[in-house]
Amino acid sequence: MIRILGYADRISAAPGECIQVKVSCEGLDQYDADLVRVIHGDINPSGPGYRDAPVPLDLGGPFKGRYQPIHAGSFGVVNAKPLFPAKSSLGLQAFVFPTLPGRGPQTILSRQDPQSGIGFRLYLDPEGAAALEVTAGGEKGGVVATGAPLIAERWYLISGSYDAASGALTVAQKPLKSYPWVNDADRASRTVPVNLAFADVGAPVMIAARQSTDRPATENFNGRIEAPKILSRFLPAEAMESPLDMQCEGLAAAWDFSIGIPTGQITDQSGNGLHGHLVNLPTRGVCGHAWNGDEHCWVKRPGHYAAIHFHDDDLYDCAWETDFEVRLPDDLSSGVYAVRLHGGVEEFYIPFSVRPPRGTTTAPVAFLLPTASYMAYANNRIGLDVPETEIVCGRLIQMSPIDLFMQTHPEIGLCFYDLHNDGSGVFYSSRLRPIVNMQPGHIGHLGGVGSNLWQFNADTHILGWLEHLDQPFDVIADEDLESEGSGILEGYRAVITGTHPEYYSVGMLDSLQSYLDDGGRLMYLGGNGFYWRVSFHPELPGVIECRKSEDGIRAYAPRPGEFYASFTGEYTGLWRRNGRPPNALAGIGMVSQGFDRSSPYVMKEASRDPRAAFVFEGVEGPVIGDYGLSGGGAAGLELDATDHSLGTPPHTLVLASSERHSDLYLMTPEDMDDPAPGLGGSEAEIIRAEMVFFETPGGGAVFSTGSIAWCGSLSHANYENDVARITTNVLRRFLDEKPFTPAPG
Amino acid sequence: MSRYRITQDDLRHAAEFRADPLGMPSPGLQRVLNLLRGGPKSGKYVLVVAEPFRRWILGRLPAERGQPVELLDGMEFTDLAEAEWAVFKLRWKAHTGKDLEQEL
Ligand SMILES: [Fe+2]
Numbered sequence: 051m052i053r054i055l056g057y058a059d060r061i062s063a064a065p066g067e068c069i070q071v072k073v074s075c076e077g078l079d080q081y082d083a084d085l086v087r088v089i090h091g092d093i094n095p096s097g098p099g100y101r102d103a104p105v106p107l108d109l110g111g112p113f114k115g116r117y118q119p120i121h122a123g124s125f126g127v128v129n130a131k132p133l134f135p136a137k138s139s140l141g142l143q144a145f146v147f148p149t150l151p152g153r154g155p156q157t158i159l160s161r162q163d164p165q166s167g168i169g170f171r172l173y174l175d176p177e178g179a180a181a182l183e184v185t186a187g188g189e190k191g192g193v194v195a196t197g198a199p200l201i202a203e204r205w206y207l208i209s210g211s212y213d214a215a216s217g218a219l220t221v222a223q224k225p226l227k228s229y230p231w232v233n234d235a236d237r238a239s240r241t242v243p244v245n246l247a248f249a250d251v252g253a254p255v256m257i258a259a260r261q262s263t264d265r266p267a268t269e270n271f272n273g274r275i276e277a278p279k280i281l282s283r284f285l286p287a288e289a290m291e292s293p294l295d296m297q298c299e300g301l302a303a304a305w306d307f308s309i310g311i312p313t314g315q316i317t318d319q320s321g322n323g324l325h326g327h328l329v330n331l332p333t334r335g336v337c338g339h340a341w342n343g344d345e346h347c348w349v350k351r352p353g354h355y356a357a358i359h360f361h362d363d364d365l366y367d368c369a370w371e372t373d374f375e376v377r378l379p380d381d382l383s384s385g386v387y388a389v390r391l392h393g394g395v396e397e398f399y400i401p402f403s404v405r406p407p408r409g410t411t412t413a414p415v416a417f418l419l420p421t422a423s424y425m426a427y428a429n430n431r432i433g434l435d436v437p438e439t440e441i442v443c444g445r446l447i448q449m450s451p452i453d454l455f456m457q458t459h460p461e462i463g464l465c466f467y468d469l470h471n472d473g474s475g476v477f478y479s480s481r482l483r484p485i486v487n488m489q490p491g492h493i494g495h496l497g498g499v500g501s502n503l504w505q506f507n508a509d510t511h512i513l514g515w516l517e518h519l520d521q522p523f524d525v526i527a528d529e530d531l532e533s534e535g536s537g538i539l540e541g542y543r544a545v546i547t548g549t550h551p552e553y554y555s556v557g558m559l560d561s562l563q564s565y566l567d568d569g570g571r572l573m574y575l576g577g578n579g580f581y582w583r584v585s586f587h588p589e590l591p592g593v594i595e596c597r598k599s600e601d602g603i604r605a606y607a608p609r610p611g612e613f614y615a616s617f618t619g620e621y622t623g624l625w626r627r628n629g630r631p632p633n634a635l636a637g638i639g640m641v642s643q644g645f646d647r648s649s650p651y652v653m654k655e656a657s658r659d660p661r662a663a664f665v666f667e668g669v670e671g672p673v674i675g676d677y678g679l680s681g682g683g684a685a686g687l688e689l690d691a692t693d694h695s696l697g698t699p700p701h702t703l704v705l706a707s708s709e710r711h712s713d714l715y716l717m718t719p720e721d722m723d724d725p726a727p728g729l730g731g732s733e734a735e736i737i738r739a740e741m742v743f744f745e746t747p748g749g750g751a752v753f754s755t756g757s758i759a760w761c762g763s764l765s766h767a768n769y770e771n772d773v774a775r776i777t778t779n780v781l782r783r784f785l786d787e788k789p790f791t792p793a794p795g
Numbered sequence: 796m797s798r799y800r801i802t803q804d805d806l807r808h809a810a811e812f813r814a815d816p817l818g819m820p821s822p823g824l825q826r827v828l829n830l831l832r833g834g835p836k837s838g839k840y841v842l843v844v845a846e847p848f849r850r851w852i853l854g855r856l857p858a859e860r861g862q863p864v865e866l867l868d869g870m871e872f873t874d875l876a877e878a879e880w881a882v883f884k885l886r887w888k889a890h891t892g893k894d895l896e897q898e899l
Contacts, residue, residue: 095848434856437836441829445817445875446882448842449854449864460860471860493847499817647819712819732822 052455053078054115054396055484057368058389061421061592062403062527065382071389071400072370074484075115081393082111085376088386088401090514090765091490094501097679098514098765100491102390105382110374115393118371120483121330122461123270124364125157126257126316128326132161132302134249134282140184140212141281142172143294145226145339147274147357149472151178151200156271156362158208159278160260161253167191168251171260172210172221173269174200179236182210182221186246194219196236201225202273204234205339209290211281217244224291226339237287255280255303255324257316258332258360266329270362272472276338277356279304279320296320308352311335311616312588316358331366331478331593333359335616337609346611349619354611361470365463366593367482378404384412384524386419386513388490399489401506403525411541413522414785417512420505420551421481422528422558422584425594427505428485429456430467433495436605443495444646444714448502450493452486462486466553466582466596467605475606477616480593496645498681498759508680509548511761512575518769519778532557532586536564544784549576549758550688553584553596556620559630566635569748571784575777577739577758578640578688580632583622585615599623601719603643624720626696634697636754637742638690644715644731648686648759650676651706651741661791662703662743664783665753668775674706675773680762683708684773685739689715690756692740699744706741708757741776749789753780797830801891809887809895816879831886840882845871851878 056073063069075081089101134140144158151174162169168187175181178199185191200206205226212219222237257278259267277293283300296304296319303324309317311334318324335348338357348355376389388401403419406412433439433447434457440447449457456462464470465479487494487505494504503511516523523546530538532555539545539561551574554562559580566572582602585595598604599613600623608622615622625631632639653671656662675684685708692698711731721736722729731737739757746752763773808824820828837858842851843866853870857863872878887895 093847431860433841435836435860437834437839440839441832444820444828446840446842446878448844448851450844450847454843454864457857458861458863493844647817713822713825 052398052451052486054081054391054393054398055486056391056398056400057482057484058400058402060402061481062405062530063378064405064408065378066380066407067378069376069378069402070372071374071376072118073113073373073391074118074370075393076117078115078393078396080112081115081391083109083113083374083389083391085109086388086390088388088490088510088513089517091492091507091510092501092503092679093491094679097501101514102490105387107379109376113373118368119265120365120368120461121265121267122365122463123259123267123362124328124330124332124360125259125267125270126326126328128255128324130324132255132280132282132324133322134302137214137245138249138282139214139284140170140248141283141285141290142170142182142279143207143209143290144278145205145276145357146208147203147205147339148174148178148200149202149273149474151202152176153272155269157256157258157260157269158271158275159257159280161251161255162260163251163253164261164263168248169253170248172208180208180221180223182219184212184219184242184246184248186248190243191246191248192219192240192242194221194238194240196221196223196238198223198234198236201234207291207293211284211287211290212246213284214245215284217241220287222287222291255326257305271360272362274336274357274359276307277305306356307334307358308356311348311352311355312618314590330364332361332364333477333616335612335614337611341611343611347614347619348616349614359474361472361474363460363464363471365461365483366478366480386525401488401490403527405526405530406524411524413524414542415521415544415546415781416524416526416539416542417516417546418531418548418551419509419525419527420548422553422555422594423548423551424485424488424506425479425481426466426553426584426596427487428465428479428481429462429487430465431456432467435468439495442645442714444712445499447495448493452492456486469606475608477597478593478595482592496687498645498648498687500682501679501762503680505550508550508758508761511764512546512548515761515764515769515774515777521781528558531561536561539565539570542570543787544571544573544781546573547576547579549761551576551579552581553594554580554625555584555586559625563635566746566750566752567748569746569750569789571750572636572752573780573784574636574752574754575761577690577756578643579690580625580635581640583620583625583628585617585620587617597622600627603718626720631696632690633693637698637702637744637752638692638740638754638756639696640718641689641691641721642711642715642717642731642737643688644711645687646681646712646714648678648681648683649708649711650674650683651685651708651739653706654704656703657705659703662705665705665743665776665779667779669772671772674776675763677766677771678759678763679765680759684760684763685757686759688758689737689739690754691736691738692742702742702744704740704742708739711737745790751784751790797833799826799830801827801830801887806898809883810899812883813880816876816883830890831883840885842872842878849873853878853882
């Protein structure tokens with residue numbers, strides 16, 4: 051059981067700046083906190099072991115433990131009040147595309163006091179049928195439901211009305227497409243008291259949820275809602291069952307979700323100014339009922355994208371109160387740090403990077419902390435939700451206490467490897483929530499036989515190696531690259547990536563590319579890097595969007611027509627489908643993945659090229675890295691290789707390559723236009739990691755290993771091994787100012 | 796999900812697995828593993844970590860998010876290869892009705 055959790059308002063900060071820490075405890079009255087420098091988070095007894103370094107800084111503890119809840123589920127809120135005349139009638143209407151009808155009551159449009167019940171709500175009842183409740187409190191009012199369940203993933207026009215004069219309460223569902231033998235169109239009416247004072251309430255209008263006494267919202271909707279409207283007068287059923295037009299008399303509110311798609315705002319077009327906002331980032335920029343394939347970009351025809359997809363498991367910001375603030379000492383050296391929360395046997399780490407003071411560099415080399423990729427994998431449920439994980443890992447899935455916690459606490463939110471409860475793909479991932487799998491000491495699922503580390507903790511293999519070398523280094527997070535551009539890398543002779551820098555925004559890629567163009571040196575020590583295009587939100591902090599359009603190895607395919615990011619309007623998907631293949635930047639790009647055993651590299655002819663002599667000083671070869679904590683070899687997990695048709699520079703030297711992998715390694719969908727037998731690692735020649743080197747026109751150079759497992763071999767035999775030797779040789783040469791002679795031609 | 800059905804011929808693959816449960820399987824063994832490991836999420840065997848890198852308890856995944864992992868009392872391992880072999884036998888029995896130890 052995990053009894054203490056937390057997160058911070060930021061993931062990168064400079065010395066002298068403050069970080070706000072938010073904590074929740076369950077059954078823990080008191081806890082303490084300290085600041086540690088993360089050195090090596092791998093607790094595998096076969097490796098060098100766990101290491102961090104406490105920073106002598108009093109964070110102000112002990113602190114009183116308190117519980118702070120997480121309320122997942124997205125919805126819209128309108129705080130301005132719709133105007134109803136006294137003894138008002140009511141009309142409600144919306145296009146609705148349900149994705150989980152029958153999974154409990156789900157609200158479409160509501161305004162209801164959670165205590166007294168006074169108000170109205172249009173909703174799907176537990177059977178998935180359209181229902182309307184109008185009440186003036188207590189027994190005064192009633193509910194009417196069609197009794198006919200909606201069919202999932204079909205568009206309906208749902209309407210409801212209350213006639214204050216006659217007491218008629220009517221609800222109707224009209225499918226936009228009907229089928230023989232399928233009776234999902236229905237209307238139901240009953241009589242309730244006349245002149246119900248349902249509008250005499252202070253509650254806000256809520257879209258896709260209703261107010262609750264014990265949480266901000268409940269009975270969240272799963273699926274799409276488009277063009278919800280409120281009418282402050284009665285219209286007969288026939289009129290309610292056609293889309294209401296904007297000139298309709300008595301229109302109290304009419305929200306047009308095609309306005310402000312990148313934002314969290316919703317706009318009322320009735321003229322009454324009932325604008326509102328969205329909570330927990332429901333998905334925007336998705337097809338509405340009118341989408342017909344004519345246009346695939348919401349920017350160009352927003353009217354076809356007037357729907358919002360709500361999920362009962364959406365989560366953006368837990369919005370916890372701050373428990374304490376950490377002011378980073380002015381002389382704190384750049385590095386990866388964590389606030390360690392601890393109480394009794396409980397421990398929880400909240401990592402972040404400390405960058406050098408703004409406008410300065412404090413070391414010759416920068417480690418690029420791939421925080422966008424950490425967010426992409428935040429709280430992923432690959433081992434919990436995906437039954438195929440055991441097959442692709444070639445071994446039983448291990449469930450750590452953190453996994454057991456995630457299993458019973460799905461409210462901590464999803465990431466790009468997960469599906470929403472309704473089966474739709476997750477497009478947004480935030481760090482304003484506890485990220486339980488981003489901690490030193492964490493054991494993952496995909497990290498191979500051995501230590502089984504992934505992302506953050508796997509990257510501590512690099513930190514441990516740098517500390518072992520006593521190499522001063524700065525740490526620059528993805529968010530710094532995004533927000534500050536290439537200037538932030540200007541002063542470094544070399545930059546080092548993490549083991550799996552998979553998710554890049556255009557801003558990050560531009561920063562790195564222009565650093566290289568200006569003579570910088572890049573050590574890409576991982577695999578499957580620079581693969582997916584992500585978008586940071588222009589205003590909302592701590593959240594990225596990723597839509598895995600077209601192809602690529604992915605947990606889901608976005609629906610047709612939904613390949614453009616709602617945050618920015620960018621076309622999404624693989625960088626190789628966006629004219630910026632990783633091969634052009636780093637020489638190599640993703641070719642395969644498998645998560646069982648890793649393999650060694652074998653040196654190739656080009657390793658004897660004088661241009662690369664520095665790489666292999668002191669290295670015997672020809673076999674390199676038949677050991678390691680990440681699968682027992684240096685080439686494994688996710689593999690990259692050259693592809694000249696994808697922009698690998700022509701003068702690239704392939705220094706070494708892995709030669710055989712298990713058949714759990716398979717070709718990628720993007721390379722597999724016409725499947726033929728022999729797609730696995732024991733047969734397909736394309737499946738290999740290639741270690742490459744090339745010089746850049748600006749006098750710099752690139753060294754890439756093409757394997758996530760590479761850094762798991764660094765510490766073998768106390769860092770006395772060929773993998774460490776090669777990596778260190780490259781680092782030493784890259785830190786030497788002497789320009790690289792440009793390749794001939 | 797695999798449509799493959801285990802036959803007598805697969806006993807040699809079972810023997811191969813027993814010899815090295817965490818090795819690189821032959822194509823024939825891989826086909827058997829795809830079947831045995833390919834079941835649905837609900838009820839899937841997992842190893843619950845009791846002590847990292849030292850001790851594991853066999854468990855089964857629940858059907859739904861939010862439900863706890865079921866722990867199987869008495870099924871405890873201090874060696875990953877042993878755990879793999881134990882689960883291989885359980886699944887073999889579930890698919891064939893036969894006790895692998897007696898067959899081999
Ligand atoms: Fe990945």
